[in-house]
Amino acid sequence: xxxxxxxxxxxxxxxxxxxxxxxxxxxxxxxxxxxxxxxxxxxxxxxxxxxxxxxxxxxxxxxxxxxxxxxxxxxxxxxxxxxxxxxxxxxxxxxxxxxxxxxxxxxxxxxxxxxxxxxxxxxxxxxxxxxxxxxxxxxxxxxxxxxxxxxxxxxxxxxxxxxxxxxxxxxxxxxxxxxxxxxxxxxxxxxxxxxxxxxxxxxxxxxxxxxxxxxxxxxxxxxxxxxxxxxxxxxxxxxxxxxxxxxxxxxxxxxxxxxxxxxxxxxxxxxxxxxxxxxxxxxxxxxxxxxxxxxxxxxxxxxxxxxxxxxxxxxxxxxxxxxxxxxxxxxxxxxxxxxxxxxxxxxxxxxxxxxxxxxxxxxxxxxxxxxxxxxxxxxxxxxxxxxxxxxxxxxxxxxxxxxxxxxxxxxxxxxxxxxxxxxxxxxxxxxxxxxxxxxxxxxxxxxxxxxxxxxxxxxxxxxxxxxxxxxxxxxxxxxxxxxxxxxxxxxxxxxxxxxxxxxxxxxxxxxxxxxxxxxxxxxxxxxxxxxxxxxxxxxxxxxxxxxxxxxxxxxxxxxxxx
Amino acid sequence: xxxxxxxxxxxxxxxxxxxxxxxxxxxxxxxxxxxxxxxxxxxxxxxxxxxxxxxxxxxxxxxxxxxxxxxxxxxxxxxxxxxxxxxxxxxxxxxxxxxxxxxxxxxxxxxxxxxxxxxxxxxxxxxxxxxxxxxxxxxxxxxxxxxxxxxxxxxxxxxxxxxxxxxxxxxxxxxxxxxxxxxxxxxxxxxxxxxxxxxxxxxxxx
Numbered sequence: 001x002x003x004x005x006x007x008x009x010x011x012x013x014x015x016x017x018x019x020x021x022x023x024x025x026x027x028x029x030x031x032x033x034x035x036x037x038x039x040x041x042x043x044x045x046x047x048x049x050x051x052x053x054x055x056x057x058x059x060x061x062x063x064x065x066x067x068x069x070x071x072x073x074x075x076x077x078x079x080x081x082x083x084x085x086x087x088x089x090x091x092x093x094x095x096x097x098x099x100x101x102x103x104x105x106x107x108x109x110x111x112x113x114x115x116x117x118x119x120x121x122x123x124x125x126x127x128x129x130x131x132x133x134x135x136x137x138x139x140x141x142x143x144x145x146x147x148x149x150x151x152x153x154x155x156x157x158x159x160x161x162x163x164x165x166x167x168x169x170x171x172x173x174x175x176x177x178x179x180x181x182x183x184x185x186x187x188x189x190x191x192x193x194x195x196x197x198x199x200x201x202x203x204x205x206x207x208x209x210x211x212x213x214x215x216x217x218x219x220x221x222x223x224x225x226x227x228x229x230x231x232x233x234x235x236x237x238x239x240x241x242x243x244x245x246x247x248x249x250x251x252x253x254x255x256x257x258x259x260x261x262x263x264x265x266x267x268x269x270x271x272x273x274x275x276x277x278x279x280x281x282x283x284x285x286x287x288x289x290x291x292x293x294x295x296x297x298x299x300x301x302x303x304x305x306x307x308x309x310x311x312x313x314x315x316x317x318x319x320x321x322x323x324x325x326x327x328x329x330x331x332x333x334x335x336x337x338x339x340x341x342x343x344x345x346x347x348x349x350x351x352x353x354x355x356x357x358x359x360x361x362x363x364x365x366x367x368x369x370x371x372x373x374x375x376x377x378x379x380x381x382x383x384x385x386x387x388x389x390x391x392x393x394x395x396x397x398x399x400x401x402x403x404x405x406x407x408x409x410x411x412x413x414x415x416x417x418x419x420x421x422x423x424x425x426x427x428x429x430x431x432x433x434x435x436x437x438x439x440x441x442x443x444x445x446x447x448x449x450x451x452x453x454x455x456x457x458x459x460x461x462x463x464x465x466x467x468x469x470x471x472x473x474x475x476x477x478x479x480x481x482x483x484x485x486x487x488x489x490x491x492x493x494x495x496x497x498x499x500x501x502x503x504x505x506x507x508x509x510x511x512x513x514x515x516x517x518x519x520x521x522x523x524x525x526x527x528x529x530x531x532x533x534x535x536x537x538x539x540x541x542x543x544x545x546x547x548x549x550x551x552x553x554x555x556x557x558x559x560x561x562x
Numbered sequence: 563x564x565x566x567x568x569x570x571x572x573x574x575x576x577x578x579x580x581x582x583x584x585x586x587x588x589x590x591x592x593x594x595x596x597x598x599x600x601x602x603x604x605x606x607x608x609x610x611x612x613x614x615x616x617x618x619x620x621x622x623x624x625x626x627x628x629x630x631x632x633x634x635x636x637x638x639x640x641x642x643x644x645x646x647x648x649x650x651x652x653x654x655x656x657x658x659x660x661x662x663x664x665x666x667x668x669x670x671x672x673x674x675x676x677x678x679x680x681x682x683x684x685x686x687x688x689x690x691x692x693x694x695x696x697x698x699x700x701x702x703x704x705x706x707x708x709x710x711x712x713x714x715x716x717x718x719x720x721x722x723x724x725x726x727x728x729x730x731x732x733x734x735x736x737x738x739x740x741x742x743x744x745x746x747x748x749x750x751x752x753x754x755x756x757x758x759x760x761x762x763x764x765x766x767x768x
Binding site: 183 | 588591616636639641643644722726731751754757763766767
């Protein structure tokens with residue numbers, strides 16, 4: 001069965017796919033959005049959202065036997081629980097291979113993709129980031145700078161709804177923010193003590209896609225301070241495809257959505273040097289289907305978009321679609337991620353909080369800015385984390401039984417503060433994606449991921465451990481532990497790269513418009529396009545790039561150029 | 563792969579089907595345990611009693627009273643908190659499954675009977691408390707953690723989990739608010755104010 005004649009096909013319905021569909025339909029295009037996973041209706045299908053632990057068969061902990069069998073990777077995600085397991089993939093049914101090194105690939109195959117399960121942190125990148133490759137020679141120079149993206153950050157933040165505090169930092173530019181959520185008393189105190197000793201280190205509340213003010217035009221209410229976002233939020237208080245981009249795109253009347261559609265290939269016509277459409281497998285009936293369009297946007301998630309390009313090779317393009325450079329699949333990145341320090345914070349025993357704030361704090365990068373002051377590393381790192389009081393789970397580590405023990409656990413425990421580091425991943429040719437010889441259950445070659453953190457990331461994490469301990473100690477904390485070795489690749493869930501943007505068609509896949517150098521009507525606007533990783537959470541930048549690319553594509557199409 | 567009537571594949575299929583079905587309850591999951599994993603009446607009574615000793619009745623009900631013993635049986639059979647991980651260098655006398663994991667319930671029974679020099683359950687309530695308190699204290703030694711932590715630590719963790727995720731423990735002993743609706747970043751904490759079982763970050767990080 002062939003679906004005819006769309007102006008654009010968008011592959012993927014996550015953070016960037018949903019936004020691409022919105023931008024393109026609002027510009028007047030007739031769009032087909034394909035999603036490999038099941039449909040999820042906003043609100044109605046958030047089946048665990050309102051459940052209490054005592055209503056769950058395994059009290060929210062989940063069935064460890066089931067997880068060992070079907071979710072061996074996904075269960076390693078701290079946010080994977082009995083409440084959220086239906087928003088993550090079944091690893092047994094969605095296998096991938098690891099070549100060199102290690103990679104834990106956290107995935108959400110469903111309408112809305114990982115927009116339902118993301119951490120919601122929204123940070124602009126700066127010219128320290130877009131200039132990083134040129135400065136130290138790793139990877140290839142970005143063909144854009146902050147000024148190219150700033151207006152698109154404005155537009156995207158306005159639509160998404162990002163709460164945050166303006167701080168006037170060059171390395172973490174201010175945005176178009178809703179009012180910030182407040183720091184708690186411990187975080188506020190630590191902020192002040194750090195600033196006093198290190199004027200260039202600014203602890204601020206996380207900039208998060210949770211509304212502090214309603215957006216009634218989209219039916220979105222403000223955050224209810226539950227902090228159970230990943231179950232799905234029927235208040236629409238955090239940005240997801242379901243809460244935001246899908247209703248906007250649907251309202252145009254120009255969007256067609258097909259779920260359970262695993263795209264297998266993008267079709268390429270060597271005569272016209274254009275892509276003509278895509279083919280997919282209906283995962284329920286196994287039927288093969290296809291559709292044609294004037295342009296294709298790949299938004300399947302960084303690694304899956306690259307996978308699709310690799311799997312779309314042809315006689316005309318034997319190494320994969322748009323891979324004339326030979327770099328397709330290479331230079332993949334994540335962030336090197338670990339808990340740098342945890343400290344007891346005495347002196348706040350008379351203080352507490354009410355409600356569950358759905359974001360932590362951030363201490364933006366302070367290394368390798370105007371001067372290269374990193375010992376063994378030239379990129380950045382930043383901390384996220386926060387201060388919290390313990391509850392009953394603290395009892396797991398304490399001796400005691402009986403009434404006294406029970407009464408002790410009845411009250412909030414000591415304040416503690418944690419700093420978790422995200423260090424920039426250096427783009428390396430050896431960290432790469434390839435097609436495996438093994439097939440998935442539908443007969444499509446699996447993706448093989450090779451990934452190792454390098455010595456620069458190790459050096460950054462060693463510095464981060466030292467600095468985290470120094471700052472928390474200076475703020476009055478007693479550091480109890482910290483680590484300087486990262487989790488395996490994928491731990492940060494910021495995997496990106498593989499179809500990098502660059503000036504030169506000989507060394508990059510995409511041009512500065514997220515458009516394939518070789519194919520004018522093919523755009524890749526998810527994490528695959530990234531040439532470097534910065535140390536900020538990347539989703540907001542993917543969205544700004546998507547909005548910018550969509551605008552360019554529409555202009556080009558209307559001018560008859562594509 | 564069979565041991566004590568345990569067939570992992572059939573058990574997983576049964577549990578998976580049950581869990582997928584609407585209206586699955588812990589009781590039905592417990593009833594679905596294979597013969598070797600299902601607790602005997604004696605074991606159920608012991609797990610209930612031990613749960614109650616850890617979290618006794620105060621102004622609210624104790625852990626044993628609210629079904630934590632049954633939760634413990636289910637949790638241990640399904641391997642919650644890593645309890646189905648293979649044990650390396652198991653001391654003599656530990657009962658292992660074919661997959662190399664420890665039968666925590668049998669270990670507890672043996673250990674308490676050994677300490678009681680007879681039937682733990684036949685001791686007076688005060689003796690039972692003292693025997694369990696001694697076992698508990700030894701499981702949390704000073705200094706760096708031992709190479710082979712006491713299996714009691716996992717059992718105790720599951721007792722706390724069972725209790726504080728029950729309606730009694732979660733919403734009467736502690737406080738539970740499904741929709742706080744606001745964020746107060748600094749309010750006074752008074753002696754006797756109860757902690758929140760719905761503070762998910764606190765639960766997560768302990």
